[in-house]
Amino acid sequence: MRIAVIGAAGRMGKNLIQATVESEGVSLGAAILKPGSSLIGADAGEIAGVGKLGVAAVGSIEECVDDFDVLIDFTSPALSIANAAVCAEHAKAVVVGTTGLNDAEKAQLQTFAEKTAIVFAPNMSVGVNLTLKLLAMAAEILGDDYDVEIVEAHHRHKVDSPSGTALRMGEVVAEALGRDLKECAVYGREGQIGPRTQKEIGFETIRAGDVVGDHSVWFATEGERIEITHKASSRMTFAKGAVRAASWLADKQTGLFDMQDVLNLK
Known part of the structure; x- marks a missing residue:
């Protein structure tokens, strides 16, 4: 080739x-x-x-x-x-x-x-794509009882937000939970917005320095939190x-x- x-x-x-x-x-x-x-x-x-x-x-x-x-x-x-x-x-x-x-x-x-x-694909990393598979499995098992939050960080020069990888992670989780990401996604929070809804999927974005790409998905409920994380160093x-x-x-x-x-x- x-x-x-x-x-x-x-x-x-x-x-x-x-x-x-x-x-x-x-x-x-x-x-x-x-x-x-x-x-x-x-x-x-x-x-x-x-x-x-x-x-x-x-x-x-x-x-x-x-x-x-x-x-x-x-x-x-x-x-x-x-x-x-x-x-x-x-x-x-x-x-x-x-x-x-x-x-x-x-x-x-x-x-x-x-x-x-x-x-x-929004991310060509083998590790990220394995992570997507793990996220689908986790969402299917944990269900609606766990809040889902996606935190991503990239270098200061990245022009799109959230990252394509973060959005794909959200899509994978939403699909596993039977939701439409376009309807349940919340991008950042500010002010007196009240408590989160049960089925929303939150996104938090960081842009700083030379970070190649960090992504972490939280599944949190009363008493425990599971984090599935991928970090790219190159x-x-x-x-x-x-x-x-x-x-x-x-x-x-x-x-x-x-x-x-x-x-x-x-």
């Missing part, structure tokens, strides 16, 4: 290139930068600090569409949709790790998946998961999948 990495000069892009180099069965086919970047033409391996790879960085996906089999995209919602459209047109697989997509954009991915294979965990997803797509022609499919957790 030849992998293309978009945003190759960014923090995540560099990790994706390194993870590709360190993984078996895949190679770096293309590296894409912002149009007009001063690094266009530079060796992608040298940009990522992993040594010369013989892959020159380009300024658009259209310039390298024949050089890869699967695109890994951790950019922005609008750009990810545009890139997925190009990939669908050329029957190239896609791994989308971008967060903050709205319902309409998610529906567009579903449409593109009729023409190509896509893995879309973006490499997301990069390795994304490359694993790209490899998994090797024999897939069409369809929209997530990391639960990749890890056989369903």
